[in-house]
Amino acid sequence: MRNRADLIVYLAVAFGGAWLAAIPLWTQGLQTTALPLSLAGLQLSPALGVLVVWLMTALRKDPAAREWARLTGLTFGDRPGRTVGYTAATWAGLPLLIALVIAVSALAGVFPTDLSGLSGYRQAFPQGTHATAVVGVVSGIVVTTVFASVTAFGEEWGWRGFLLPRLLPLGYGRAILLSGLIWGLWHAPLTLLGWNYPGLGPWAVLPFTLFCVAVGAVLGWLRLSTGSVWPAVIGHGVLNAAVPTLYLVVSAAGQFPDPLLGGVFGAIGLIAFGALGLALARIRPWSKSM
Numbered sequence: 001m002r003n004r005a006d007l008i009v010y011l012a013v014a015f016g017g018a019w020l021a022a023i024p025l026w027t028q029g030l031q032t033t034a035l036p037l038s039l040a041g042l043q044l045s046p047a048l049g050v051l052v053v054w055l056m057t058a059l060r061k062d063p064a065a066r067e068w069a070r071l072t073g074l075t076f077g078d079r080p081g082r083t084v085g086y087t088a089a090t091w092a093g094l095p096l097l098i099a100l101v102i103a104v105s106a107l108a109g110v111f112p113t114d115l116s117g118l119s120g121y122r123q124a125f126p127q128g129t130h131a132t133a134v135v136g137v138v139s140g141i142v143v144t145t146v147f148a149s150v151t152a153f154g155e156e157w158g159w160r161g162f163l164l165p166r167l168l169p170l171g172y173g174r175a176i177l178l179s180g181l182i183w184g185l186w187h188a189p190l191t192l193l194g195w196n197y198p199g200l201g202p203w204a205v206l207p208f209t210l211f212c213v214a215v216g217a218v219l220g221w222l223r224l225s226t227g228s229v230w231p232a233v234i235g236h237g238v239l240n241a242a243v244p245t246l247y248l249v250v251s252a253a254g255q256f257p258d259p260l261l262g263g264v265f266g267a268i269g270l271i272a273f274g275a276l277g278l279a280l281a282r283i284r285p286w287s288k289s290m
C-alpha cells in the first residue's frame with residue numbers, strides 16, 4: 001500500500017469527484033433541491049478513489065489486493081470486542097461532547113439558546129413540546145446516525161481507512177495533521193461557498209480545515225487503535241446527525257451561533273475536539289492488524 005502513484009490516483013479521484021458532485025451547488029446555490037444528491041456524491045467520492053486504487057492493485061497482481069479489506073479497515077481488527085466497545089462509546093460519547101460545546105458556547109454568549117420556550121424548534125415544528133423535542137434528540141442520535149453513517153462511510157473508508165495508514169511512516173502526529181489538512185481542503189467545494197459559516201464566504205475554508213484536523217485526530221485515533229474503520233464511520237455519522245438535531249432543539253428562533261466562536265464549528269468546538277484528540281494520542285493502544 002506504499003505505491004506513491006496509488007496515492008496520487010486516490011487523491012485525484014476523491015478531489016475530482018467532490019468538485020464534480022458540487023457543480024449544481026456552484027451553478028444554483030446551496031439552496032438548490034439538488035443539495036442532498038450533491039452531498040451524497042461528494043461524500044462517496046473518497047470511497048470511489050479507494051475502489052479505483054484496489055482495481056489498479058489487483059490488475060498488477062499485487063498481494064495487497066487480497067488483503068484489501070484488512071488493510072483499509074473493513075474488518076473489525078485483531079480485537080473485535082474492543083472495536084465494538086469503542087464504537088458504542090463513540091456513539092454515546094460524542095453527542096455529550098457536542099452538548100457540552102453548545103452549553104459552553106451559550107454561557108459565553110456566542111450561541112443564542114431558548115431551552116424554556118424552544119422557539120427555534122417550534123419554528124420548525126409549531127406543535128412541538130419538550131417531550132417531542134427529547135424524542136427528536138434521541139431519534140436523531142440513534143436512528144439518524146445510522147442513515148448518516150452510510151454516506152459517512154464513503155469519507156471514512158477513504159480518509160481514515162486508506163489514506164491515514166499510508167501516512168504513518170511520517171509519524172503519528174504528522175500523519176494525523178496531514179490527513180486532517182487534506183480532508184479539510186477536500187471540503188473546499190462546499191466551504192468556498194460558506195458552508196457551516198454563514199456570512200463568512202470563501203474564508204470558511206480556513207476554520208473548517210482546522211476543525212477537520214481536530215475531528216480527524218479523534219476519528220484517526222479510533223481507526224488506528226482498533227485496526228477498523230467502523231468506529232470512525234459511526235463517529236462521523238454521529239457528528240453529522242447530532243449537530244443539526246441539537247442545534248434545532250436548543251437554538252433561539254432566527255438567531256445563530258457566532259460562526260467563528262460558538263458552536264461545534266467555532267473556536268469552542270475546535271478546542272474541545274482538539275483537546276480530546278491530544279488526550280487520546282497519549283493512550284495509543286495500537287492495533288496489531290495495522
